[in-house]
Amino acid sequence: MSQRTISQDGQYMPSRVLMDSCSVEYDLKGAAAESERGSGESIPDAQYLYALFLYTGSAGVAKDKKTAEELFKLASAGGSKEAAIVASELSRSPEDVMDGLLALRFKGEQRDLEACAKLFSMYDNGTSEVSKSHAEAVRWYTVCAEEDDAQAQNTIGYMYLKGKGIPKDEEKALYWLQKAAENGNATAMYRLGEVYQQGTLDIEPNMERAMGWYSRASDAGSMDAQFTLGCLCSVPRTKGFDMRKANAYFEKAAEQGHAEAQYQIGMSYANGDGIKRDPAKALEWLEKSCENGYQQAMVDLANMLYEGQVLPRDVAKAAHWFTVAAEKCNGYAQYALACMYANGLYFEKSDEMAFKWFKEAAEASEVNSQYCLGLFYRDGRAVERNEEMAAVWFDQAADQGHPYAMADLGIMKIMGRGVEQDVEEGIGLLNMSAERGNPEAEFYLGKIYYDGEYVDKDLNRSKKHFAKAAKMGDPDAAAMLEVIKKNRWRR
Numbered sequence: 264m265s266q267r268t269i270s271q272d273g274q275y276m277p278s279r280v281l282m283d284s285c286s287v288e289y290d291l292k293g294a295a296a297e298s299e300r301g302s303g304e305s306i307p308d309a310q311y312l313y314a315l316f317l318y319t320g321s322a323g324v325a326k327d328k329k330t331a332e333e334l335f336k337l338a339s340a341g342g343s344k345e346a347a348i349v350a351s352e353l354s355r356s357p358e359d360v361m362d363g364l365l366a367l368r369f370k371g372e373q374r375d376l377e378a379c380a381k382l383f384s385m386y387d388n389g390t391s392e393v394s395k396s397h398a399e400a401v402r403w404y405t406v407c408a409e410e411d412d413a414q415a416q417n418t419i420g421y422m423y424l425k426g427k428g429i430p431k432d433e434e435k436a437l438y439w440l441q442k443a444a445e446n447g448n449a450t451a452m453y454r455l456g457e458v459y460q461q462g463t464l465d466i467e468p469n470m471e472r473a474m475g476w477y478s479r480a481s482d483a484g485s486m487d488a489q490f491t492l493g494c495l496c497s498v499p500r501t502k503g504f505d506m507r508k509a510n511a512y513f514e515k516a517a518e519q520g521h522a523e524a525q526y527q528i529g530m531s532y533a534n535g536d537g538i539k540r541d542p543a544k545a546l547e548w549l550e551k552s553c554e555n556g557y558q559q560a561m562v563d564l565a566n567m568l569y570e571g572q573v574l575p576r577d578v579a580k581a582a583h584w585f586t587v588a589a590e591k592c593n594g595y596a597q598y599a600l601a602c603m604y605a606n607g608l609y610f611e612k613s614d615e616m617a618f619k620w621f622k623e624a625a626e627a628s629e630v631n632s633q634y635c636l637g638l639f640y641r642d643g644r645a646v647e648r649n650e651e652m653a654a655v656w657f658d659q660a661a662d663q664g665h666p667y668a669m670a671d672l673g674i675m676k677i678m679g680r681g682v683e684q685d686v687e688e689g690i691g692l693l694n695m696s697a698e699r700g701n702p703e704a705e706f707y708l709g710k711i712y713y714d715g716e717y718v719d720k721d722l723n724r725s726k727k728h729f730a731k732a733a734k735m736g737d738p739d740a741a742a743m744l745e746v747i748k749k750n751r752w753r754r
Contacts (some may be wrong), residue, residue, distance in 0.1 A: 268301075269308070273343065277301065278313075282294040289500070295313070295316045295322040295323065298317075305341065306337040307339075310335075311349070314349075315365065319369050326356075332350075333554075348399060352364065352394075360392055366383060387401040397428020411446060414444045414450065416439045416719030417440065424454065450485060452483060456476035458475045465596045484519075486516040486520070493511075493527060494509070495526065496512065510528060518525035522556060526549065526557050529548030529551075533567065560594070564581075565583075567588065569581035589620060601624065630660050638654045638671075640653035654680075666696040666715045669692045670703050703726045706728070706740045726744065
């Protein structure tokens with residue numbers, strides 16, 4: 264048998280050509296005869312195909328499931344990937360399941376487009392009948408792509424682009440995405456825009472080409488392209504900056520349900536950014552974005568509704584969206600919700616609920632919540648007083664640059680409360696906090712140098728720190744300055 268009868272991927276071409284239902288050479292009986300001949304010559308792909316004829320009893324071949332199963336095993340051992348998949352499925356699936364699956368596979372091997380699309384979906388996602396295999400999924404969907412199915416072309420191009428379960432193949436990715444784009448697939452146009460913008464697939468970044476593809480995709484209805492164009496037009500100090508255009512793109516994408524575009528156009532209406540300010544439209548779009556699950560919209564809308572400056576005040580709605588976002592593990596929303604419970608704002612005051620939300624947010628590294636949780640442990644609020652735990656949370660917040668956490672941790676280190684005493688490190692933390700504009704740190708430093716218990720007494724330093732704190736509005740610091748002044752007068 265000539266080697267030219269076997270393709271590079273091991274397919275037995277005499278049978279494959281005759282089994283192609285899309286070809287004028289389609290001859291199922293001839294394909295059965297050819298696959299039987301090739302099977303006799305121990306060609307794995309021929310064995311696999313002839314086993315399908317035997318199992319399904321098609322094209323005049325007498326049904327013989329037992330021989331078919333043996334042939335699948337032989338073909339698998341000989342290197343047929345398709346036979347290996349079938350052999351594995353036969354070993355774990357009941358006969359009635361295999362009857363339906365192999366009948367579908369037999370149609371797929373005849374390049375029946377409906378069968379190939381079904382097989383793609385099955386192997387791409389995995390089902391109770393088959394194990395997930397992106398490589399097998401691509402094999403089936405390639406048949407549809409070759410017959411000019413634009414959706415299949417786009418999907419396969421993307422899978423090769425991302426290496427989704429198969430090795431990345433830049434050449435194939437670009438080929439199929441361009442085919443899909445030529446056939447009017449808006450998503451493929453958008454993805455080509457990304458390729459040229461980001462410079463993937465060994466292509467140099469080219470914003471002119473990227474914008475061209477994004478524009479084509481936008482015109483073809485791609486909300487992702489519309490949103491991307493809106494973002495590109497909204498970057499200040501760039502050549503393409505134009506908020507009117509940006510808002511037009513955002514609104515188009517928003518109308519199609521793009522959650523982030525709904526947020527962007529809502530914020531533009533709220534702030535009058537490139538568009539006439541309209542609180543009613545802002546509320547409408549922001550609520551749609553929230554309902555579509557965009558957490559930034561939930562947080563910003565809740566803030567605006569609570570403050571009542573940009574949008575009419577509605578504390579009930581603010582509490583609702585803070586709660587929804589908090590339950591989705593949004594750290595800022597959890598912090599805001601905790602503050603509302605801690606202070607009895609809208610909700611009945613509850614230290615227990617405040618502690619719960621501060622703790623959840625703190626464990627997710629929300630810095631303000633870490634500091635507040637430290638305060639709850641230090642003061643024994645809704646939890647047993649525990650200065651060691653307070654120091655732990657102050658330390659975590661201080662590591663993120665929280666000035667008040669630095670100050671409180673500094674005091675604890677100076678006094679040796681909850682942590683090993685280290686006056687020098689404590690003073691350092693207070694100075695770092697003061698440099699970040701914390702009046703409390705300035706007051707603490709003033710008091711430490713005034714008292715002289717942990718450091719040498721230094722009234723000049725003390726006065727300097729008290730003066731800085733007082734200038735920032737600290738009444739205790741102002742009072743201490745008066746004390747220093749009176750004491751000097753008495754001398």
